[in-house]
Structures are given as structure tokens and as C-alpha cells.
Amino acid sequence: SRVAGGRAGEGTTQGISAALQRLGFRLDRFKTGTPPRLHGKTIDFSRLEEQPGDEQPVPFSFLTERLEGDQLPCWITHTNEAVHELIRANLHRAPMYSGQIESRGPRYCPSIEDKVVRFADKSQHQLFLEPEGRRTFEYYVNGISTSLPRDVQDEMFRLIPGLERAQIMRYGYAVEYDYAPPDQLWPTLETKRIEGLYFAGQLNGTTGYEEAAGQGLWAGANAALKLAGRAPLLLDRDQAYLGVLMDDLVTCGVDEPYRMFTSRAEFRLLLRHDNADRRLTPIAWKVGLVDVERWRRLETKAEQIAEWRRRLESTRVEGRTLAEWLRRTEIEWADLVRMAPDLAEAPPEVAEQVRHDIKYEGYVARQRAEVERQRRLADKTIPPAFDYGGIRQLRFEAREKLERIRPLNLAQAARISGITPADIALLLAHLQAKSPR
Ligand SMILES: Cc1cc2nc3c(=O)[nH]c(=O)nc-3n(C[C@H](O)[C@H](O)[C@H](O)COP(=O)(O)OP(=O)(O)OC[C@H]3O[C@@H](n4cnc5c(N)ncnc54)[C@H](O)[C@@H]3O)c2cc1C
Incomplete structure (x- = not known):
């Protein structure tokens, strides 16, 4: 059935679209969906393929030294011809296919009915079961987002190995939503139409948590800077993924829900997650977005990187400096430690940066030259x-x-x-x- 509403359990916010239109903003529609969630106690894990997490998970924040606690595994199973047959027989009951929902959805997470129709030659599709958290039995079934009615969703799982007895805790569904094409924005995310009004998040045609959070940060910082009479915070495509995201949004607009993929950036050797602090903390410090603790940490790290790099450039082994050794493809930091045991004292995050700086120096220079050439x-x-x-x-x-x-x-x-x-x-x-x- 089709009803007005927000995400599961959330109310609707219809009034805001009409208000924006009255102010002269253009609006358009996208759609998206979500898969059913299963009760872990009703899943037969012995029939699923285990996917363990990283052995050494990398913390998201540079302020987190290490992550405590065991990793929870994910699990893999597959759909099959019987499931696809069931879906085909019920397509007319899926709002996304019956014509009730016509707007564009995210290319990167098509619904299962989409996959069965568009990739009809595939006899199976992979499903990835992800635990929703440590304190819940709920599993997110990645790969089976659907707008099919509940009875079809129940029946689908009866046919999937390991999930035959699985109970659905929350059913999958699809939503349509309004967005304001982002060519109506300045690069600060301030609207061109109304000074002092900023748009951020899904309203700009993006999809995803990180995309929304990044824009919130950007718009918020720029609104505050504007009020303080200061220069805006703008990042270029070679400085940050946020720079790529904003440029794509305001320069190209969107014709489908926009997801921030690394492949959208041309300076990927520069925009690495491991150097995000070195790239962005100085900029954030200047505009007042980071506290002293974070800034001091970066300063210390930068000094250590410079110091260890100097050591690599001045220590010779068999006629070459350690930096020269490291530039060789087959030589890794561990090999250097064997040559000069005191390198073992370098903090891992510092050693990593020194390694990357030295190893990729030539590639980075070539990439910059290549981008220049492409532009011309x-x-x-x-x-x-x-x-x-x-x-x-x-x-x-x-x-x-x-x-x-x-x-x-x-x-x-x-x-x-x-x-x-x-x-x-x-x-x-x-x-x-x-x-x-
Ligand atoms: C079903 C579904 C599944 C999804 N799954 C994923 C996923 O797995 N991974 C992922 O990365 N992304 C997913 N997304 C996308 C992601 O949820 C959104 O892109 C993101 O949450 C958008 O964030 P936002 O802050 O822009 O908007 P929202 O999170 O929608 O926040 C807007 C807020 O504004 C409030 N609001 C509206 N009008 C008013 C008003 N007049 N006054 C005050 N407040 C108001 C709303 O109540 C709401 O809280 C999914 C989206 C949907 C719908």
C-alpha cells in the first residue's frame, strides 16, 4: 500500500515542500528503499558463509587509539531461481513496478525486484547479513531491498538457504521524497534565492548518512563564518571528498540520488583516509572547528613524521639511504626495521605516513601532471x-x-x-x- 510518511515509525513532513515551492524553489522527486530486518535467533547460520571483520579494524577518528571488543561477523547467502520466480509473479504488486512510484532510485542499491528484472540472466544474487548491533538480534539483509508486499517478503525468505525459518522483525519498504536540485545553491550550500538560507543533506539530492553529515558540517560552518563576517570555508577537489561532493552537486546537479564514491574523485592518491588529519585539520583549525587537543596531536605527529623522514634520508645501508630502499616496490617498512632496528620505535601511524610519503611521491607528482593535461x-x-x-x-x-x-x-x-x-x-x-x- 502507499501512504504518506517518513522513514519507518517517523512522521511525514509534507508542509516544508510546499513552503519551499512558494518561495520559488524547484523541487523534484527521488525514491529509495530498505531491506527487511531478520531476527538472528531464527537464522540458520550453519548454512551461511561467514565473513569475518578486519583483524585490525581502523578507528574512524584520529583521536581513537584503538578499538576494543570483538568484531561481529557478517554472513553470506544467495537468492535463487525459485525466489526470482516468486518475485516475477508478484511484480504487479510492487509499487516501484506497478507505476505508483516512478521517480529515480539509487543506482547502487537497486531493489531485488529491480535486479531480477534488469539482470534477468543471473540465477542468483548475493545477500549479505549484517548484525545491526551488539545489543540486538536484528540483522540487516543487504541486497534485498524491496517494495513488495509483506506476504511476498515472508515467502521469499522461505526459499533462501539458511533463512527458511527466519522471522522478519521489520519489513522492507520504499519511499519517495522531494529534493531541491542543487544547482540552486552557491558552493557554500547557501541558496541563491534566499540569502542566509542553507540546504544540506538529502534535500540536495544526495543519499547516505556520510553525505548528509558532511554537508551539514559544511553548511553549518559556512553559515557561522558568514555571520561572523569571515571568508567562507571552501575546499577544492584535490583537498577533500567534501570538495568533490560540493563541486559535483552545484556544478553538475544530480539526475539520480548522489552517492559519494571514491571513484568520483580524480586525486585519489591525495585524498586518502590515512592522511585526512594532515589534509584537513590545519584548515579546520584556522576556521575554529577543532579543539586544542586535536591540533596538538597533529602538530606532534607532523613533527614526528618530519623527524623519521630525516632519519630515513640520512641513514645509509649498503650504499643507499633507507628512503631510497623504501622507494623500491618490494621493500616494506618491516624490511627497513630489519636493516635499522631503531625504526621499530616509530609510532605505527607515523611510520605509515612516512612510508606513504616516500613510496608514493613519484606517483602523486605524476597524477598532478596528468590531471593538468586532462584539463587542457x-x-x-x-x-x-x-x-x-x-x-x-x-x-x-x-x-x-x-x-x-x-x-x-x-x-x-x-x-x-x-x-x-x-x-x-x-x-x-x-x-x-x-x-x-
Ligand atoms: C528507507 C531508507 C533506507 C536508507 N538506508 C540507508 C543506508 O543503509 N545507508 C545510508 O548511508 N543511507 C541510507 N539512507 C539514506 C539516508 O537515510 C539519508 O540520505 C540521510 O539520513 C539524510 O539525512 P538528512 O539529515 O539530510 O535528512 P533526514 O535524516 O531526513 O533529516 C531531516 C530531519 O528534518 C526534520 N524536519 C523536516 N521538516 C521539518 C520542519 N519543518 N521543522 C523541523 N524539522 C523538520 C525531519 O523530521 C528529519 O528529522 C536510507 C534512506 C531511507 C529512506
């Missing part, structure tokens, strides 16, 4: 009948969009939402190979 060549024309299928490495999404839009030049291709600089590099290489020199 971005006007190259593409023949209208260009065979995108002939580029074997081109991602499916990129090929689909390029074939649909058929851009006339690389600059236009680069502006299509979801086409990454990596796709452009591939395209460029093929165009150059084809054109007479």
Missing part, C-alpha cells in the same frame, strides 16, 4: 557515432550515460553527473588512439 585537453571533440562499447574498461554506468547523452566533446562528457575523471581519461586515450596524428 578537455575540449577534444567526440564523433557523434563514437563506439563506447569498444572501450572495454569503461564502467557500465559511464557507458550507459555516454550512449544516452552522446556528448559532443570531452568537456561536455565531463560535466555529466556520474562520469568520473577516470572515465574521461579512458575516453581521451581512446580518442587519441583513433584520431590521425
Whole structure:
């Protein structure tokens, strides 16, 4: 059935859309869904494949030294032809297929009914069972997001190995929601129409928790800076994923729910999670977003990185400096420690940065040069009948969009939402190979 509402158990907030429209904002609609949640005590884990977590999980925050507690495993099972048959027989009852819901959904988490129709040649789809937490029996069944009615959801699990007796704690469902196309925003996320009003999160056509949180931080910081009469906080595409996200949103807009994938960034060697503190803490410190403790930690770490790097550059073993040894592909930090045992004293997070700085120096320089070159060549024309299928490495999404839009030049291709600089590099290489020199 189709009802007005928010996410499970949450009320609806219909009034705000009408209010925004009255103010002259354009709105559009997207859809998204969620899978059923199962009761762990009713799952037969002996028939599932275990997926253990990382042996050494990396904490999310640089202020967390290490993570305590055991990791909870995830589990894998698969759908099968019988499940697909059941879904096909009930497609007319799925709002996403019966025409009740027509807006676009997230490409990266299609519903199971979507997968069964679009990838009809697949005899099974993988399901990933994720525990929802340590204090609940609830399992999130990744891969089976659905808008099918409850009786079909119950029946589906009867047919899946290990889940035959599984009880659904919460049923899957789909929602449609309004968003305001983000070309109505300045790069600070302030609306162009109303000064002092900022939009952040799903309202801007993104989907996901991190995307929403990142924009909240960005919009909040910029609103505060504006009130204080200070310069805005803007990050470039080579400084932060947030910079990529904002540029994509306000420059290209969105034509489907936008997810922040690493593949959307062209400077991936620079935008690493391990160097997020070195990249961003100084900027955040300047605008007053970090406290003294975090700043001091970074200062200490930076000093240590410089100090250990100096040691690597000044210590010689068999005629080479340790830095030169480390540049060799087959040499790792552990090998250096064997050559110079006092390196074992370097804190792991410092050793990691020194290693990356030295090992990737050449690659990073090449990447910068490559991006510059791509920018200069971005006007190259593409023949209208260009065979995108002939580029074997081109991602499916990129090929689909390029074939649909058929851009006339690389600059236009680069502006299509979801086409990454990596796709452009591939395209460029093929165009150059084809054109007479
Ligand atoms: C079913 C479903 C499953 C999802 N699954 C995932 C997932 O697994 N992983 C993932 O990363 N993302 C998932 N998402 C996407 C993610 O939930 C959203 O993109 C994200 O939560 C959006 O955050 P937000 O802060 O922009 O908006 P919301 O979280 O929607 O917050 C907006 C808030 O504003 C309040 N509000 C509205 N109007 C008013 C008003 N007039 N006055 C005051 N308050 C108001 C609302 O009550 C709400 O609390 C899912 C979304 C849905 C719908």
C-alpha cells in the first residue's frame, strides 16, 4: 500500500515542500528503499558463509587509539531461481513496478525486484547479513531491498538457504521524497534565492548518512563564518571528498540520488583516509572547528613524521639511504626495521605516513601532471557515432550515460553527473588512439 510518511515509525513532513515551492524553489522527486530486518535467533547460520571483520579494524577518528571488543561477523547467502520466480509473479504488486512510484532510485542499491528484472540472466544474487548491533538480534539483509508486499517478503525468505525459518522483525519498504536540485545553491550550500538560507543533506539530492553529515558540517560552518563576517570555508577537489561532493552537486546537479564514491574523485592518491588529519585539520583549525587537543596531536605527529623522514634520508645501508630502499616496490617498512632496528620505535601511524610519503611521491607528482593535461585537453571533440562499447574498461554506468547523452566533446562528457575523471581519461586515450596524428 502507499501512504504518506517518513522513514519507518517517523512522521511525514509534507508542509516544508510546499513552503519551499512558494518561495520559488524547484523541487523534484527521488525514491529509495530498505531491506527487511531478520531476527538472528531464527537464522540458520550453519548454512551461511561467514565473513569475518578486519583483524585490525581502523578507528574512524584520529583521536581513537584503538578499538576494543570483538568484531561481529557478517554472513553470506544467495537468492535463487525459485525466489526470482516468486518475485516475477508478484511484480504487479510492487509499487516501484506497478507505476505508483516512478521517480529515480539509487543506482547502487537497486531493489531485488529491480535486479531480477534488469539482470534477468543471473540465477542468483548475493545477500549479505549484517548484525545491526551488539545489543540486538536484528540483522540487516543487504541486497534485498524491496517494495513488495509483506506476504511476498515472508515467502521469499522461505526459499533462501539458511533463512527458511527466519522471522522478519521489520519489513522492507520504499519511499519517495522531494529534493531541491542543487544547482540552486552557491558552493557554500547557501541558496541563491534566499540569502542566509542553507540546504544540506538529502534535500540536495544526495543519499547516505556520510553525505548528509558532511554537508551539514559544511553548511553549518559556512553559515557561522558568514555571520561572523569571515571568508567562507571552501575546499577544492584535490583537498577533500567534501570538495568533490560540493563541486559535483552545484556544478553538475544530480539526475539520480548522489552517492559519494571514491571513484568520483580524480586525486585519489591525495585524498586518502590515512592522511585526512594532515589534509584537513590545519584548515579546520584556522576556521575554529577543532579543539586544542586535536591540533596538538597533529602538530606532534607532523613533527614526528618530519623527524623519521630525516632519519630515513640520512641513514645509509649498503650504499643507499633507507628512503631510497623504501622507494623500491618490494621493500616494506618491516624490511627497513630489519636493516635499522631503531625504526621499530616509530609510532605505527607515523611510520605509515612516512612510508606513504616516500613510496608514493613519484606517483602523486605524476597524477598532478596528468590531471593538468586532462584539463587542457578537455575540449577534444567526440564523433557523434563514437563506439563506447569498444572501450572495454569503461564502467557500465559511464557507458550507459555516454550512449544516452552522446556528448559532443570531452568537456561536455565531463560535466555529466556520474562520469568520473577516470572515465574521461579512458575516453581521451581512446580518442587519441583513433584520431590521425
Ligand atoms: C528507507 C531508507 C533506507 C536508507 N538506508 C540507508 C543506508 O543503509 N545507508 C545510508 O548511508 N543511507 C541510507 N539512507 C539514506 C539516508 O537515510 C539519508 O540520505 C540521510 O539520513 C539524510 O539525512 P538528512 O539529515 O539530510 O535528512 P533526514 O535524516 O531526513 O533529516 C531531516 C530531519 O528534518 C526534520 N524536519 C523536516 N521538516 C521539518 C520542519 N519543518 N521543522 C523541523 N524539522 C523538520 C525531519 O523530521 C528529519 O528529522 C536510507 C534512506 C531511507 C529512506
